[in-house]
Amino acid sequence: MLSEKSAQTVRATLPAVGAAIGEITGSSYGRLFAAHPELLRDLFNRGNQAAGTQRQALAGSIAAFATALVEHPEQRPDAMLARIAHKHASLGVTAEQYHVVHEHLFAAIVEILGEAVTPEVAAAWDEVYWLMANALIAVEQRLYEQSGTRGERRPYVVAARTAETADVATFLLHPADGGPVPAHRPGQYVSVQVELPDGARQIRQYSLSGNPDGGLQITVKRVAGDPAGEVSTHLHRHVDQGATLLVSAPFGDVRLDDGDRPVLLASAGIGCTPIIGMLGHLAETGATRRVIAVHGDRQESAHAFREEFEQLVAKLPNAEAHVWYERPEQERPADRTGRVDLTGLEVPADAVAYLCGPLPFMRAARTQLLAAGVPAADIHYEVFGPDLWLGQDS
Incomplete structure (x- = not known):
């Protein structure tokens, strides 16, 4: 992994780089799109760029990767790398584009940090970048081979x-x-x-x-x-x-495990889309495992797949459904009005959980599941758009 000399330099400069990483990535994207406008036109999400969420996600992933390298040098954050690689593969990102990003990212580092970027500092962070980039390139290459594509649609x-x-x-x-x-x-x-x-x-x-x-x-x-x-x-x-x-071909690192452990499927809003696919698969395969299906929405008329959700749960012999509406259009129990609250559910400690929805919902659900004894490794989540949670523990 990271050489000892570079590890010492990264450890010493991580606070300064981390404090400026948002500004660095913002400048980097500005440089990148000025030199290659076709990337903003045809590859990057223009809405995420305008909102700044892609910049935040890139900053978070670089800082998390560098932190992992110096705090756990014997490990590589493979879960984080897999999440990014699947997103990249679905977009058709190429190995050559990592060189383009590197050029503008390091020009931005020099611009923002100035004289603090000594040759030693530049070399250490260059090593961080290429450790991350080459790992992603290798994973993406395997994903392309498995899908039989090179990212084309x-x-x-x-x-x-x-x-x-x-x-x-x-x-x-x-x-x-x-x-x-x-x-x-x-x-x-x-x-x-x-x-x-x-x-x-x-x-x-x-x-x-x-x-x-x-x-x-x-x-x-x-x-x-x-x-x-x-x-x-x-x-x-x-x-x-x-x-x-x-x-594109299908990608994604959050996939339903076909084992027999209890499973919790929890969604909010349009986060129901991968969850309804998982429920459909369980029903089609005649799964007998315990299934706890949870959904939260604004109101009944906003709940996509409302009837299908109920029908699929009814087909499963060992399943239960729990639905919350914040502003219900019909009379509902008080304990099912408002936002999703898992604390009142009996969630087995050996359950595997899948979450999808807005970040506040997933943060709250994850916290409640951890308190119920579900290990962090068994709580999986899917984020629509840039993953602003990437690399975080909570």
Whole structure:
């Protein structure tokens, strides 16, 4: 791993670099897109860039990786690397692009930290970068080999479109060439690329929300706000049955374990999409393991897959459902009104948990599960967009 000389330098400079890492990554992206505008147009999420969340995620991952190298030199943070690698593979990131990012990242480090970046400091952080980059390149290469792709997207035809709620739609996709769909696991996602009115070919990742015969199924919530979600709005307004979309192979490191341990599936809002896919898989395979299915939403009319959620739980012989609504439209028990609270549930300590939803929801759920005795290693989560939780312990 990190050489002893570099480890000492990184340990000494980590506070200064960590304090400035957000400013460094912001400058780095500015330099990168000035030199390569096509990357912002066709690879990076323009909404995340405008909001600053991608910058935060990159800063967090670099700081977490460097901290892990100096605090646990005998280990490599493989879980963090896998999360990033799967995201990169679904976007089609190439090994050459790591060299481009390196150029602008280190120019930004020199710009922000100035004379503090001695040759020794630069060499140590260069070693950190390439340890992380080369590890990711190796993982991504394996993922490409397993998927039989190099990150390219394949044309799929929209066979059907179904409205789940006023702002959530499900798209059933069949390969345009009539060939088989790639193998995938419950919990994984695909990336979808669309051409927007300004010519940008933006990419977004969507969880597989079901396992239809001969196709893939994604469910998309239209992202409101200012600015509104570019791709989700485009899909809702312009994509209907018969349209063609470019879709990647499925990727994702959060996948349902097929063992017989008790399983907790907890979601909030549109986080229901990978969870409903997991529930569907359990029902299709006749699972007899204990299943605790939990969901939280604003109200009944906003709950996508509400009826399917109830039906799938009913098909499982050892399953229970718990639903919370913050502003219910019908009379409900007080203990199921408001936000999800797992403290009143009997969650076995040997359960494996899968969480998906807004970060505050997942933080609270994880804290409650840890208090119930569920080991941290058995609590898995999926984040839509840049992972601002990456590398954190809580």
